Amino acid sequence: MNQKIWVGTNWKMTKTISEGLAYTEELVRISKKVSNNIELFIIPSYTALTSISELTSQSRIHIGAQNMHWEDSGAYTGEISPRMLDEIGIEIVELGHSERRQYYKENDADINKKVHAALRYDMKPLVCIGENIVEKKNNISKETLAAQLKVCLKDLTKEEASSVMIAYEPVWAIGENGIPADSGYVAEIHAFLREELIQLFGEVGSDIPLLYGGSVNHENIIEYIDIVDVNGLFIGRSAWETERFEEILRKLENHLYN
Numbered sequence: 001m002n003q004k005i006w007v008g009t010n011w012k013m014t015k016t017i018s019e020g021l022a023y024t025e026e027l028v029r030i031s032k033k034v035s036n037n038i039e040l041f042i043i044p045s046y047t048a049l050t051s052i053s054e055l056t057s058q059s060r061i062h063i064g065a066q067n068m069h070w071e072d073s074g075a076y077t078g079e080i081s082p083r084m085l086d087e088i089g090i091e092i093v094e095l096g097h098s099e100r101r102q103y104y105k106e107n108d109a110d111i112n113k114k115v116h117a118a119l120r121y122d123m124k125p126l127v128c129i130g131e132n133i134v135e136k137k138n139n140i141s142k143e144t145l146a147a148q149l150k151v152c153l154k155d156l157t158k159e160e161a162s163s164v165m166i167a168y169e170p171v172w173a174i175g176e177n178g179i180p181a182d183s184g185y186v187a188e189i190h191a192f193l194r195e196e197l198i199q200l201f202g203e204v205g206s207d208i209p210l211l212y213g214g215s216v217n218h219e220n221i222i223e224y225i226d227i228v229d230v231n232g233l234f235i236g237r238s239a240w241e242t243e244r245f246e247e248i249l250r251k252l253e254n255h256l257y258n
């Protein structure tokens with residue numbers, strides 16, 4: 001198997017600059033032994049972005065931001081604009097993580113504006129979608145996800161869509177209290193998302209990377225990556241220590257490329 005996969009982690013609000021730098025130095029070392037078929041990325045907190053992107057500039061690790069406003073500049077206290085992220089060479093912007101949706105009331109229409117803004121600056125939007133437990137129990141996961149995709153990606157040209165990545169992260173599977181999703185369920189949902197992307201963007205939809213996230217760890221990683229429409233993994237807690245992340249990468253590498 002030669003297909004590229006995306007593997008990365010969002011640090012959320014966990015690491016200071018010095019902690020982030022120590023982690024990244026170690027990850028740069030680890031990355032030298034990782035197959036070029038694995039596109040590695042990390043998504044630090046805003047304060048650490050500048051120093052971490054300097055540290056990784058000569059490496060193959062991609063750096064992302066955890067969020068962004070859609071305007072270039074303006075009276076939006078506490079926000080960071082695409083222009084600011086562009087200035088420090090950020091390549092990926094994570095948009096619509098379930099914690100942003102839950103605690104800061106971000107909705108799909110906001111995320112859509114952010115997607116357009118990121119693309120204006122040649123940054124890759126990593127758009128997070130996922131149903132919550134009530135939606136799942138009411139059997140409306142697919143309807144929910146289809147609506148999220150449609151609104152978050154509204155008015156993108158096919159060419160623009162080809163720069164987007166999607167992370168499917170069922171809300172009930174994420175974080176400390178998350179229940180890891182059954183791989184059969186993930187396979188069904190990813191196949192559905194692939195069809196929806198093809199409906200929206202034709203052939204381009206076949207190539208949009210679909211990442212899976214939610215309590216991914218070294219024990220379940222192979223089950224998930226073996227799913228046809230899983231093109232990468234978006235990891236939280238299990239990648240916040242480099243030793244554990246390295247174990248995951250080594251397992252993936254042995255399974256996929258050796």
Ligand code: PEP
Binds near residue numbers: 178
């Ligand atoms: C997340 O919050 O996006 C996530 C995937 O976290 P975890 O892996 O810790 O469930």
